[in-house]
Amino acid sequence: MRIDRMLSIVVILLNRDRVSAKELALKFEVNTRTIYRDIDAINMAGIPVVSYQGNNGGFGLVANYRLDAQYISVNDMKTIITTLKSINSTLHDISIETLIAKIENLIPLNGGYQSVPETAIIDILPWGVQEKVKNYIKDINNAITKSTLIEIEYASLRSEESVRIIEPMTLILKGTAWYIFAFCRLKSDYRLFKLSRIRTISITDTHFSRKVMSYYDFSSQYESTQPSMVTLLLQFHESQKNMMEEYCNENDIMTIKDGFYTVNVSLPDDYWVLSWLLSMGDTVEVLQPLHIRDKLCESAKNILKKYQT
Incomplete structure (x- = not known):
């Protein structure tokens, strides 16, 4: 919309000494005549834009023309900007x-913004995140904004692969x-897809409502259908203490x-629990319940059999 583009141009001019018509045209994907x-x-709206000629020409605002910040402090602005920049380092969203x-425009020229320390930084990408996931996030965010369908090849936790068209x-x-979170046309229902399990992704040109x-x-509905919980009595070596504290209260560890040490911990009674316990090898022993011990024994026998053949 034109009004949105004009507002964005004003914001850019408030934060830049000078910007060319060509740069603005490229940014908003219009021609220079539109700019x-x-x-x-x-200008007609009362915002004083000056036109500069020459190689370094372009548009700029009259000196000292700025909006006034009345309600938030410089510290508040620093926190907001740091958070938004952290989020946008992943989403790359123009909005x-x-x-x-x-927000940067509201900061007084001599307000001491640069001297305000960054007391907290939010990095929303975990260590070692796959490059494909970074790209997926950007592409999916664009598809959400434009309400366009996505086609994915998806692998379940049990490596069952399928092609889905999702909204x-x-x-x-x-x-x-x-x-x-999307509406899956294959299942005709809402689903939650883990990005790391998406094998391929294709953003279509088809729009949806x-x-x-x-x-x-x-x-809230999903949680009510989750697997039942099982309480495990575990004995573990001190090398796994930090791991255990991720899943239980530190005061429960004896x-x-x-x-x-020993600890009682409640976890979903499903395949993941067995994988988690096996990943810690002989540093963890399940004392109770017996059916989990039996499943671990069976898995261990199968592993031993595989490596002995």
Whole structure:
């Protein structure tokens, strides 16, 4: 929309001494004549835009023309900008970029912004995140913004692969993993897809009408259908203490003898629990319940058999 583009141009001019018509045209994907018409309209609205000629020419605002910040401190602005920049380092969203520029405009020229320390930084990408996931996040965010269908090749936790056409609705960062909440046309229902399990992705040109279900509504229903919980009594070596503290209260861990501890921890009674326990090898022993011990024994026998053949 023209009004949105004009507002964005004003924000850019408030934060730049000079910007060329060509640069603005490229940024907003219009021709330079459209930019000149926008500048004329901005001038008519009472915002003083000056035109500069020559090799370093372009547009700029009259000196000292700035908006006034009345309600938030420089510290507040620093926190907001740092957070938004962290988010946008992954999403690359032009609307967030514009919002950052708007907030930066509210900072007084001599307000001491540069001297305000960064007391907290939010890095929303976990260590060692796959490059493909970074690209997926950007592409999916664009598809969500434009309401366009996505075709994915997806592998389930049990490596069952399928091709899905999905209506992307929301990107979610949960723990250290990224997910896409979407309506799946194959299943005719809402689903949560883990980005690391998407084998390939294709953004189509087909638009869809966004449905009313929110991620929070879906999440509350999803939790009610999750596997039942099982309480494990574990004995583990001190080398796994930090790992255990990720899944239980530190006060629940009891020392039993030199270098060994016990803990009761409740986890979903599914395939993941077995994988998690096996990943710690002989540093962890399941004391209770017996059915989990039996499953681990069977898995261990199968592993031994595989390596002995």
